[in-house]
Amino acid sequence: MRHRSVADLMTPTAVTVRRATPFKEIARLLTEFDITAVPVVDDTGHPLGVVSEADLIRRPSAGGVATAEQLMTSPAITARPEWSVVRAARLMRRLQVKRLPVIDAGGRVIGVLSRSDLIQLFLRRDHAIQEEIVEDVLTRALGLAPSAVTVDVVDGLVTLSGTVPRPELLPIVVRLCQSVDGAVEVDNRLTCAALNRT
CATH class of the missing domain: 3.10.580.10 (CBS-domain)
Known part of the structure; x- marks a missing residue:
């Protein structure tokens, strides 16, 4: 990227x-x-x-x-x-x-x-932003299953929901999504699977 x-x-x-x-x-x-x-x-x-x-x-x-x-x-x-x-x-x-x-x-x-x-x-289409986050950030860069995180993009506002396997991944996911061209803001609603089990 x-x-x-x-x-x-x-x-x-x-x-x-x-x-x-x-x-x-x-x-x-x-x-x-x-x-x-x-x-x-x-x-x-x-x-x-x-x-x-x-x-x-x-x-x-x-x-x-x-x-x-x-x-x-x-x-x-x-x-x-x-x-x-x-x-x-x-x-x-x-x-x-x-x-x-x-x-x-x-x-x-x-x-x-x-x-x-x-x-x-910032006129980049929401679908293109979503596609880059799912394919490049979550799948290629971080090796996460696409089904683990839901990515919604509306007018450049990226909303992340779902779970990541380790707590240290949370700030990394957010930072990488913020760097995607056209992403105006990231609303992080992710939780950590490890924390959910405790």
């Missing part, structure tokens, strides 16, 4: 601004590059925050004197390129942000992952 990473879906960053970049310049960049937000970086390329169209609308500036530092939402919530897209999507949903600057090992911005980048991934 090879699952897509943030690096596979992110838009490489060609556009960033500095603290002192004025309102009008930010507005011009968003229009020119047809983007909805731009990372604000320091002199070494490390992210300080993000200025979005919504930030500009909330803080209209007569004469364009406001700067990126005054307009930005900070601190910047970031992702790493090697993360699974599921992990990034979960972070975006939990913190209610629409985009994540992606940083390299040195902490410098190398791209942006937006909700629109994720749309195609």
